[in-house]
Amino acid sequence: MPRGDLDRLEEVIERMTDIAESFGLRPFPMRYEICPADVVYAVGAYGMPTRFAHWSFGKAFERMKLQYDTGLSKIYELVINGDPCYAFLLDTNTLLQNKLIVAHVLAHSDFFRNNVHFSTTPRDMVERMSVYAERIRRYEMVHGEDTVEAFLDDALVVAEHTPPPSPVGPGRPPREAEEGREGGRAKRDRLREDIPAYLIEYSPELEDWQRDILAALREEMRYFWPQLETKIMNEGWATYWHLRIMREMDLPPDEALEFARMHSQVTQPGGYSINPYRLGLAIYEAQGEDLERLFEIREGETDVSFLRNYLTESLVEEQDLYLWEAARGELRVMEKDWRRVRDALVAERVHGGLPTLEVAGESPRGELVLHHRYEGVPLDLKHLKKALMAVRRLWGTTVHLDTVVDERPVRFTAAVDGVRSEPIYAGGVGPSGS
Numbered sequence: 001m002p003r004g005d006l007d008r009l010e011e012v013i014e015r016m017t018d019i020a021e022s023f024g025l026r027p028f029p030m031r032y033e034i035c036p037a038d039v040v041y042a043v044g045a046y047g048m049p050t051r052f053a054h055w056s057f058g059k060a061f062e063r064m065k066l067q068y069d070t071g072l073s074k075i076y077e078l079v080i081n082g083d084p085c086y087a088f089l090l091d092t093n094t095l096l097q098n099k100l101i102v103a104h105v106l107a108h109s110d111f112f113r114n115n116v117h118f119s120t121t122p123r124d125m126v127e128r129m130s131v132y133a134e135r136i137r138r139y140e141m142v143h144g145e146d147t148v149e150a151f152l153d154d155a156l157v158v159a160e161h162t163p164p165p166s167p168v169g170p171g172r173p174p175r176e177a178e179e180g181r182e183g184g185r186a187k188r189d190r191l192r193e194d195i196p197a198y199l200i201e202y203s204p205e206l207e208d209w210q211r212d213i214l215a216a217l218r219e220e221m222r223y224f225w226p227q228l229e230t231k232i233m234n235e236g237w238a239t240y241w242h243l244r245i246m247r248e249m250d251l252p253p254d255e256a257l258e259f260a261r262m263h264s265q266v267t268q269p270g271g272y273s274i275n276p277y278r279l280g281l282a283i284y285e286a287q288g289e290d291l292e293r294l295f296e297i298r299e300g301e302t303d304v305s306f307l308r309n310y311l312t313e314s315l316v317e318e319q320d321l322y323l324w325e326a327a328r329g330e331l332r333v334m335e336k337d338w339r340r341v342r343d344a345l346v347a348e349r350v351h352g353g354l355p356t357l358e359v360a361g362e363s364p365r366g367e368l369v370l371h372h373r374y375e376g377v378p379l380d381l382k383h384l385k386k387a388l389m390a391v392r393r394l395w396g397t398t399v400h401l402d403t404v405v406d407e408r409p410v411r412f413t414a415a416v417d418g419v420r421s422e423p424i425y426a427g428g429v430g431p432s433g434s
Contacts, residue, residue, distance in 0.1 A: 005095045006034075012099050012249075019248045020106045024291055025241065027109035028085040028123075032102070040088050041065045043078050047224070049086065050130035052137070054152050077101040081227070083123035085109040096255050100242055100262055107241035111234050114299055116167045117226040125223045132216040139209050151210055152217075154390035159217035161195045161357050164225040192359040195370070195391070196221075204366070205396025214394075228352030229302040236280015237298055239266060243281070269320070272331075274345065282319055283310045303349040311345065313338040321345075347376060355379055360402065368395045372403035379403055388414040 013032065020027065035043075043049050045061035067073040076097055080086040087105040089098055112118050122128060140148045191198040196218040200211045227234070246259055267278040283306065287293055297306070316338035323335040323344055335341065356373040363369060368391070372379060384401070392399040392414040401412045402424060409424035 008095060009098055009102075012095075013102050016099070016102050016106060016245055016249070019245050020103075020110070020241065023241070023244065024295060025106065025110040026113055027106050028083045028113050030106070030109060031084045031086050032089060033086065034089045034091050036091050037065065037068055040075055040078060040090050041068060043080075043088055044075050048080065048129050049088075049126060050133055051220075052129075052133040052152075054156070055149065056156070077105060079105040079108045080126060081112040081118065081121060081123075081223075082126055083113075085112065086126070096251075096258050097262065099249065099255075100246060100259060103242035103245035104238045106245070107238040108234060110241075111230070111237050111298060114295075115226070115230060115233075116300055117164075117229055117302055119167050120165045121223060121226060122219075125220075129220065132220070135216070136213060139213065143209065148213075151213065154393050155196075155210075155214045155217050157387045157390040158196050158199065158214070158394060159221045160354060162197075162218045162221040162225070163194050164229060164352070165222050192361075194218075195357060195359060198359050199391075199394050203395050205394060210394075225352065228354070229304075229349075230306075232274070232276040232280045232283075232303045232349070233298070233301060233306045234280075235276040236282075236284055239263075239277045239281040240284040240294075272324070274321075279311075279319060280306075282315055283307075286310070286312070286315055304346055307342060307346050307349060311342045316341050350375060357401070363400075365397075367398040367400060370399065370401040372401060374404040378405060381405070384412060385414075385419040388412055388419055 013030075017027075017030070041061055041064050044064055046057045051057070064073070064075070068075070074090070076090055076093060078088040080088075085105075085108075087101070087109075089101055093101065112121075136148065136152075188198075188202070191201060196214055199206065200214050200218070203211075206214070243263065246263075251259060267275065267281060269275060269278065284294060284297075287297070287310070297310070301309070321338075321341050322333050323341060324331055325334050335344075355377070356375070358371050358373065360369040360371040370391070384403075388399060388401055399414045401414075403410060403412070405421075410421050411424050412419055412421045
């Protein structure tokens, strides 16, 4: 950006912050960084400014950067939940684009600070991830890059099944605060819902450095969890407030027209998927001008309760939402009943859209048995087989997973020779039921 635009942007940030606070928003202190595309896309691919190296992050960076270089997509900003809250702006943005982005990220920061599901999030995660990255680099020096990367391949798969942290509620301490007061059987039972923690504590296979890495990845996943659970709410909140703050900026006609064009691009229909900016904004706007009510919703809900409580019949019709399927090479509408559309959207957002797996127990031979909490959505079988083999390598011996396929209970078993499946009968597993 030209020096003159930078000076004007500083003035804009100060004024927008005042406007946001006059509405009642309470964002964290903000740190704005104007960066070249390489930096912004690296942060986008890694999820944080500082994180350990892994081939999957490099792959994501190359894909995203290629789309940017060929004009297929553009990341205007990235915002990192922390205290202070970091916002990364592209150095090719125009001054008007940066005005919209500043208004948008101020609202994201307010959401991070005030939604209860972020209440236990470490606000120094940038620094913590830097420490984790340094430890992993040291492990690479000791054990070799290939060894550590192969372990990371498996550990990243398992880390996805870290359960979300418990928010702090009146009279109820977070579950994590109670960990130090329990032991033995109670601890083992509690960890059944937390596969990474169970492996860290009880796997006979893992070495200390591997437990340390898996613990770091588990902590990272816990940091990202509230963002997974509030995608529609958070983007809708930021869009609602960038609209209101920009209206207070007395834009000249040419900028007002350009802003209207940018806003319409952000909120255009999502084609075959939901646009969280558009849907979230529509739900907040449907609540009217009662700011106290809006702040109450922002504070306590997740996407699941947000959709269940506030996605009404009129909103489903207004947003032209329906269920569709691909059949015989064609797309066709399956369902337009608003309750079924709402319930389908809610089902997609349960557990952040990730399957819920837990430890069912261990066999007398030390084999690990996992259970999929089936809630009408089947597992992706291709991914399941890869994930199950990853758990097997971390556990050191055979691993089973019970789930439902085509409405029938099925057990998948990961052993030395690969993954096989068998139906589960009332009397046990296998064709004979024995």
